[in-house]
Amino acid sequence: MAAGADEEADPILLRAQARAQRKSLGRLSVLLRRSVRLVWASSPRLFLGLLVLQVAAAVALAGQVLVVQAVLTAVLALEQESGLTPALWIPVAGLAGLTAATAIIGAVQGHMQRMLGELVARAMWDQVLGVATGVDLASFESPGFFNRLQRVQSNALSRPYQVTQGLIAMGGALAASVGVGAALATISPLLLPLLVIGGLPVLLASRRESRLEFDFSVRQTPSLRMRQYLTLLQTGRDEAKEVRAFGLTNWLHTRFAAVYDGYLEHLGQHLRRRARLSILGNLASAVVLVLTLGVLVWMIVRGQVDVAGAGAAIVAIRVLATQVQTLFAGVQRIFESGLFLDDLQGFLQLARPASEAAPRPPAPAAFAVVQADRVRFTYPGSQEPAVREASVELRAGEVVAIVGENGSGKTTLAKLVAGLYEPDDGAIRWDGTDIRTWSPASVHSRIAVIFQDFVRYALSAEDNVAAGDVSGPAHEGKVRAAAGAAGAAEAIEALPQGYRTPLSRLFAGGHDLSGGQWQRVAIARGYYRDAPLVILDEPSAALDPRAEAQLFANLRSTLEGRTAMFISHRFSTVRTADRIYVMAAGSVVEHGTHEELMRAEGHYAELFRIQAAAYLPTEPPGG
Known part of the structure; x- marks a missing residue:
């Protein structure tokens, strides 16, 4: 569809179409x-x-x-x-x-x-x-x-x-x-x-x-x-x-x-x-x-x-x-x-x-296994694929990490798993069924995505959290629970009107939050959506080290058995994941637990040691 839109929007083609229109009766x-x-x-x-x-x-x-x-x-x-x-x-x-x-x-x-x-x-x-x-x-x-x-x-x-x-x-x-x-x-x-x-x-x-x-x-x-x-x-x-x-x-x-x-x-x-x-x-x-x-x-x-x-x-x-x-x-x-x-x-x-396509059934409420099966995706106008022949597997209740250097395709792969992009080749499958079998809206409703570049809505704190699920009116107890689980409750409750406070200085009575506080609100938005699959794209990018450690330490208990896929370039945060997938140049180059990947002495071990070296004391000269 994107390519078609590109073609139709070409100025030369549009002018030719305009000239072809006869001014007839x-x-x-x-x-x-x-x-x-x-x-x-x-x-x-x-x-x-x-x-x-x-x-x-x-x-x-x-x-x-x-x-x-x-x-x-x-x-x-x-x-x-x-x-x-x-x-x-x-x-x-x-x-x-x-x-x-x-x-x-x-x-x-x-x-x-x-x-x-x-x-x-x-x-x-x-x-x-x-x-x-x-x-x-x-x-x-x-x-x-x-x-x-x-x-x-x-x-x-x-x-x-x-x-x-x-x-x-x-x-x-x-x-x-x-x-x-x-x-x-x-x-x-x-x-x-x-x-x-x-x-x-x-x-x-x-x-x-x-x-x-x-x-x-x-x-x-x-x-x-x-x-x-x-x-x-x-x-x-x-x-x-x-x-x-x-x-x-x-x-x-x-x-x-x-x-x-x-x-x-x-x-x-x-x-x-x-x-x-x-x-x-x-x-x-x-x-x-x-x-x-x-x-x-x-x-x-x-x-x-x-x-x-x-x-x-x-x-x-x-x-x-x-x-x-x-x-x-x-x-x-x-x-x-x-x-x-x-x-x-x-x-x-x-x-x-999309509107004229035959109605598709809703996605199932739960799954046992989510798979990205050799998916490939190229952005419109690009010559090289952002993701190529990538395969990952998430079992129900697991916490799976995707790591890699900037530009390795981590976020694009997450958007494919979330059903936001349709792969050019391969498929995203739930229990062996291609998710394109079901209606896109129902697939999206089963997934909570927390983006690194999340939206800061100039609305109340309650609306910012409840935006995670607008299928019904905001539920106050659920909003507070999600904010508490994400560590955002303290900052919100300290605002003049609490959860009713607009989170923007664009409007009268509004207050802004720090970057880390906003990140917690965005995480709360994802938790508010009671979805079986949660995707977190660099969820700790704006958090301080203490808050980051707390977030990942409590991740399993917070998710309460839901499946999580989180993306990070900080290798110290992924050690406890059930499985780690390492990406480079759009491909999955290795996967396993932290211990398995370290023993393999591959790309993961190299990057882990590079990052760890920044925190380890260096030997004194001549030592």
Whole structure:
């Protein structure tokens, strides 16, 4: 899946796909149906209400043309001595009423469109977040996936609102064009086709503009991601201390300015190209409008249209020209947004294979043996496998250690055993059954993983522990028991609000913890999940030596018979494990108990002695 995401996110391929999209009536029909479904699913009531208001606005505009003609007729027929007559003030009052109604309808439409746009955006966020949390973990190792995710967040999620506006503007302009066109037809049918032709240059220019906009967005996605990353480095809480300690402020800001300047230069070029197209389209449209008005003057001179009809026709031409341009602008907005919606649709498809797969049974509640059977895994974009032909075995109730130098593949192997990565070759088996036989969610629920780079949730201490199992409400007694087993209870209970205290200074009343205290909270999170298999990735990295020794001394009693797989590069912590697997360059190079591995005089014995030498007294010179 990750490789597919990488392919689909390739900028050259995306631009080629965009250019291949023909701006045809068939394409417009597809986009309109998709847009209507999108908006309708968000709020049928608001959508229908806006359509009703659009029709009302169209009727009001058509009425204004006819009332203007009635007013002019009454004015021309008015005798100087007769004063105001019903023939004059009735159409004048009608014109005022229709003008006020049009203004009120416009104001109400604005508020309703804003609300509908937010509802559409909310629906899109739900789908995008569903994909982001539903794709396999390997997708997050792919730059292509992040490019696509960034593009969806910055463009495709705002486009549904523009589609909503474009769709409603099209509906209103179409209804108004029909109404005003019918009114104009009573004066002179010849003027209608000229006004329609006047909108075509705008549409043709808009077609090219939509392609330019999508191409620009695709090209600038990496630049936008880098700007956001450099912004995070300068504003992030965790990064702030190192930025100041190393004096990186000017260095980072200079890089940020350089990236932004490059973007602004390309943006200027892009906007100038769009402006030229827009000017050409509108100039051509203006020329056709002048010709239309010239035809009207010619008809007045020949007596084919009277003065009142001419006045009403001028109003109708101006209104209809605006509506025709609005209609074509709405079409252009749908086309332009359609390219981004296609990109969004492709992103949403990333999670579809898993959702459409046949339902799988749940994993068993317990197991006798867990095996990694000759598994191989390569990260997206990498040429060399991170894990190659690795096999490990964990029997129920055992404590098994995975050791090795940095980069040896320990954490990747743990993620494979946890079902977070799917092996390219080989299999993870429970009692001989491949875990891919069961639903991924049920497999994950049987495993508690404590990562070295665990998440520090800016939530209460209770929430941080209870995040280990959110299948039901947090159980206070269970939270306290898990915190006690991990050695986190003392630090939490010393906080102003105890377990209710937010563990972050981002929010009022919040308090932060030390690195070691946070590590204990993360371990408590794993203990809170009553899973038969517990995987601990460098669980003592932030602990002091006393706390580390206590953690491993109490590990068996704390787990209460559950199976544990823990990863460490500190060989002193693994001596009591039932079995130790030693990894190097992605492979398991030896395994056994501490005593067996030391007698073998292999890789483990070498690394153990190197680490032990740092703590042993050295002989004095000449001793």
